[in-house]
Amino acid sequence: xxxxxxxxxxxxxxxxxxxxxxxxxxxxxxxxxxxxxxxxxxxxxxxxxxxxxxxxxxxxxxxxxxxxxxxxxxxxxxxxxxxxxxxxxxxxxxxxxxxxxxxxxxxxxxxxxxxxxxxxxxxxxxxxxxxxxxxxxxxxxxxxxxxxxxxxxxxxxxxxxxxxxxxxxxxxxxxxxxxxxxxxxxxxxxxxxxxxxxxxxxxxxxxxxxxxxxxxxxxxxxxxxxxxxxxxxxxxxxxxxxxxxxxxxxxxxxxxxxxxxxxxxxxxxxxxxxxxxxxxxxxxxxxxxxxxxxxxxxxxxxxxxxxxxxxxxxxxxxxxxxxxxxxxxxxxxxxxxxxxxxxxxxxxxxxxxxxxxxxxxxxxxxxxxxxxxxxxxxxxxxxxxxxxxxxxxxxxxxxxxxxxxxxxxxxxxxxxxxxxxxxxxxxxxxxxxxxxxxxxxxxxxxxxxxxxxxxxxxxxxxxxxxxxxxxxxxxxxxxxxxxxxxxxxxxxxxxxxxxxxxxxxxxxxxxxxxxxxxxxxxxxxxxxxxxxxxxxxxxxxxxxxxxxxxxxxxxxxxxxxxxxxxxxxxxxxxxxxxxxxxxxxxxxxxxxxxxxxxxxxxxxxxxxxxxxxxxxxxxxxxxxxxxxxxxxxxxxxxxxxxxxxxxxxxxxxxxxxxxxxxxxxxxxxxxxxxxxxxxxxxxxxxxxxxxxxxxxxxxxxxxxxxxxxxxxxxxxxxxxxxxxxxxxxxxxxxxxxxxxxxxxxxxxxxxxxxxxxxxxxxxxxxxxxxxx
Amino acid sequence: xxxxxxxxxxxxxxxxxxxxxxxxxxxxxxxxxxxxxxxxxxxxxxxxxxxxxxxxxxxxxxx
Numbered sequence: 068x069x070x071x072x073x074x075x076x077x078x079x080x081x082x083x084x085x086x087x088x089x090x091x092x093x094x095x096x097x098x099x100x101x102x103x104x105x106x107x108x109x110x111x112x113x114x115x116x117x118x119x120x121x122x123x124x125x126x127x128x129x130x131x132x133x134x135x136x137x138x139x140x141x142x143x144x145x146x147x148x149x150x151x152x153x154x155x156x157x158x159x160x161x162x163x164x165x166x167x168x169x170x171x172x173x174x175x176x177x178x179x180x181x182x183x184x185x186x187x188x189x190x191x192x193x194x195x196x197x198x199x200x201x202x203x204x205x206x207x208x209x210x211x212x213x214x215x216x217x218x219x220x221x222x223x224x225x226x227x228x229x230x231x232x233x234x235x236x237x238x239x240x241x242x243x244x245x246x247x248x249x250x251x252x253x254x255x256x257x258x259x260x261x262x263x264x265x266x267x268x269x270x271x272x273x274x275x276x277x278x279x280x281x282x283x284x285x286x287x288x289x290x291x292x293x294x295x296x297x298x299x300x301x302x303x304x305x306x307x308x309x310x311x312x313x314x315x316x317x318x319x320x321x322x323x324x325x326x327x328x329x330x331x332x333x334x335x336x337x338x339x340x341x342x343x344x345x346x347x348x349x350x351x352x353x354x355x356x357x358x359x360x361x362x363x364x365x366x367x368x369x370x371x372x373x374x375x376x377x378x379x380x381x382x383x384x385x386x387x388x389x390x391x392x393x394x395x396x397x398x399x400x401x402x403x404x405x406x407x408x409x410x411x412x413x414x415x416x417x418x419x420x421x422x423x424x425x426x427x428x429x430x431x432x433x434x435x436x437x438x439x440x441x442x443x444x445x446x447x448x449x450x451x452x453x454x455x456x457x458x459x460x461x462x463x464x465x466x467x468x469x470x471x472x473x474x475x476x477x478x479x480x481x482x483x484x485x486x487x488x489x490x491x492x493x494x495x496x497x498x499x500x501x502x503x504x505x506x507x508x509x510x511x512x513x514x515x516x517x518x519x520x521x522x523x524x525x526x527x528x529x530x531x532x533x534x535x536x537x538x539x540x541x542x543x544x545x546x547x548x549x550x551x552x553x554x555x556x557x558x559x560x561x562x563x564x565x566x567x568x569x570x571x572x573x574x575x576x577x578x579x580x581x582x583x584x585x586x587x588x589x590x591x592x593x594x595x596x597x598x599x600x601x602x603x604x605x606x607x608x609x610x611x612x613x614x615x616x617x618x619x620x621x622x623x624x625x626x627x628x629x630x631x632x633x634x635x636x637x638x639x640x641x642x643x644x645x646x647x648x649x650x651x652x653x654x655x656x657x658x659x660x661x662x663x664x665x666x667x668x669x670x671x672x673x674x675x676x677x678x679x680x681x682x683x684x685x686x687x688x689x690x691x692x693x694x695x696x697x698x699x700x701x702x703x704x705x706x707x708x709x710x711x712x713x714x715x716x717x718x719x720x721x722x723x724x725x726x727x728x729x730x731x732x733x734x735x736x737x738x739x740x741x742x743x744x745x746x747x748x749x750x751x752x753x754x755x756x757x758x759x760x761x762x763x764x765x766x767x768x769x770x771x772x773x774x775x776x777x778x779x780x781x782x783x784x785x786x787x788x789x790x791x792x793x794x795x796x797x798x799x800x801x802x803x804x805x806x807x808x809x810x811x812x813x814x815x816x817x818x819x820x821x822x823x824x825x826x827x828x829x830x831x832x833x834x835x836x837x838x839x
Numbered sequence: 840x841x842x843x844x845x846x847x848x849x850x851x852x853x854x855x856x857x858x859x860x861x862x863x864x865x866x867x868x869x870x871x872x873x874x875x876x877x878x879x880x881x882x883x884x885x886x887x888x889x890x891x892x893x894x895x896x897x898x899x900x901x902x
Contacts, residue, residue, distance in 0.1 A: 079884075081889065082889060153880070153884065154879055156882075224879065226875070226876050226879075228876055228879045228880065229876075230880075293880075295880075297877075297880045297881065298880050298881070301881070302881075303878050303881065304877050307873035307874070307877040311873075438886070441886050534888055534889070534890065535888075535889040535890065536886035536887060536888055537886070537887055537888075537889045538884040538885070539884060539886070539887045540882070540885070615872065618876070
């Protein structure tokens with residue numbers, strides 16, 4: 068038993084760091100190769116090979132999940148475990164938990180790599196994993212959290228460094244987002260329906276989806292930046308005080324920005340405005356962080372020429388700045404009207420993923436490998452080659468996607484004859500206009516993954532023949548000092564917290580009220596800010612002392628971080644979830660699907676149609692001219708999961724029902740180019756041989772009823788009869804149109820669903836509470 | 840005015856100020872300070888072979 072004041076040597080658990088690092092490298096290459104493959108499919112439909120498990124709709128979720136959770140996930144765990152041990156001067160609390168975390172995470176990735184190509188999906192972006200796997204993810208996240216916080220509890224360095232703050236925010240926020248967005252009720256071992264539907268599902272999805280970017284791809288990497296950039300530059304971070312502002316403003320503001328993914332849709336306008344406003348506010352903390360990172364190199368810019376680690380970090384942080392400039396820009400409603408559903412968004416997200424995440428990972432790996440194996444990097448030249456090949460790849464990719472997105476957006480929105488008709492009424496004209504740019508993306512992506520391959524080779528040559536080493540550190544066991552502990556009262560009742568809470572409350576009064584209360588809210592908010600500034604100027608030391616104490620109290624710190632990130636969700640999400648959804652229908656409400664249509668809808672989700680087709684006609688004139696009457700909240704009220712989509716590689720399908728006859732859909736699914744010349748849609752021959760799963764329908768309808776979907780009280784036998792009768796009707800119609808198919812085939816169910824889109828509604832009896 | 844008593848007086852004053860500030864800093868050294876915390880990543884460590892036969896095996900030289 069060590070006593071306070073005693074000197075001891077600790078040996079870090081770097082084994083798990085090495086494991087996560089190598090896993091990240093391997094999965095990174097796999098995830099990126101899948102990305103290049105599916106990008107190729109967009110140009111050459113033949114690359115789908117007529118094989119179900121290789122089609123774009125099934126592989127795109129594999130690509131996104133692989134790069135987010137496998138590549139960045141493993142990289143993040145390597146960085147967090149490596150830097151945390153050193154920053155808190157303690158070995159990871161449990162070797163068992165560390166190993167369980169590593170091997171469990173790899174098993175999850177493997178399970179995802181098997182189930183997603185099989186079409187086992189929840190149908191929500193970045194949240195596709197079926198319920199047994201996402202339950203395992205939640206469990207392992209808890210394992211990670213326990214291991215991390217247990218290590219903090221055993222630390223020999225009292226004060227928590229800024230990187231640790233970002234890690235804490237990551238752990239608690241991702242847990243909150245992941246659990247809420249994955250709430251589902253299973254219908255079988257491999258299938259479930261999300262508990263939220265329609266607009267509620269959309270809002271929760273993008274509260275999660277946007278903040279997966281924020282708290283999975285950004286905050287942990289910022290923590291990594293704050294540790295490894297000073298390490299590599301051999302000087303402390305430019306401004307530690309700026310990092311305090313960077314951290315708190317970023318975690319508070321980020322969580323509110325989710326609705327910017329649903330601009331100009333049926334989402335209530337107050338939420339759209341909040342999403343846009345907070346997105347614009349994000350400019351400041353993001354750039355504060357970027358500048359803090361870049362200025363850390365003061366006096367060390369010469370290293371940029373010689374040290375590949377610095378080179379990758381500087382480029383990575385710069386891409387962070389560029390992507391966080393572009394994000395708020397795209398969140399302006401009028402810009403979004405052009406950019407949304409186009410490749411501009413794809414370019415934006417890849418500027419972040421390839422430039423920020425990929426290059427920060429590369430910088431960290433090049434820094435770590437020589438130290439974890441105690442051997443110099445095999446080749447500086449190869450690392451430089453990686454940098455320039457990767458950089459060329461990113462620039463080609465992003466520039467191509469900008470040009471593609473703006474071109475297609477302009478063409479889709481363009482009108483003729485004084486705005487009375489669309490200039491390009493055929494969607495395929497806009498698709499074929501961007502084909503060269505989509506091909507350029509394949510070239511850019513190939514270059515980027517080649518760069519990653521070069522890094523893999525370089526690190527393999529570094530590691531080969533070397534013996535792994537663990538870091539050791541001599542530390543003094545510190546005794547607790549009186550006055551260190553921050554109780555609940557001291558955590559909450561202090562000037563910084565009180566002024567912040569008061570300020571947010573008054574801002575809410577100002578934002579959500581009208582008339583004289585609105586004016587009063589604004590005036591009192593301004594007074595509150597002025598008072599806070601005056602108090603800080605006169606009692607700044609008290610603010611500083613309190614924060615110093617907070618930094619040695621991990622639990623109060625974590626509680627305040629949780630409050631900061633939960634506030635946005637509380638104000639945005641809870642009102643939408645608690646209000647009766649029948650009050651949010653505008654002037655129409657959908658009628659429930661027939662059993663066969665529901666079976667068809669699940670096929671639509673299985674094939675990942677939402678990856679290319681939206682079901683949301685925005686409140687924009689060109690959208691309405693092209694696709695029909697704008698989508699109402701009531702249209703998708705019973706949709707579990709919602710299928711509004713985020714990219715239109717193909718046209719919107721919200722009102723496709725009845726637009727074409729059954730034979731059109733039959734032919735189109737068999738060979739899209741037979742009907743739509745120039746289409747890049749895959750062929751779906753397996754839908755013509757696979758049988759519809761009638762047996763699963765009773766369980767599915769039972770679960771939907773539990774979720775509040777007003778299905779009649781059908782018995783399982785009646786459900787079966789209704790489904791089969793409708794299938795026979797459709798098969799008979801097809802027969803009459805010269806197409807022969809057995810009624811029990813999947814294509815019949817899918818046609819039933821597609822023909823129902825936009826057709827199944829009745830006037831709403833509810834007041835227009837959710838209307839705009 | 841003699842310069843020696845003045846020098847001694849000022850020096851003692853500086854010593855006093857130093858002692859007070861040092862004592863104050865010592866008293867609050869359990870708490871963080873941004874300047875100190877910002878140096879945390881720069882702590883040097885010593886590598887030790889991961890697969891060694893005995894825990895007492897010496898550290899290895901850095902590359």
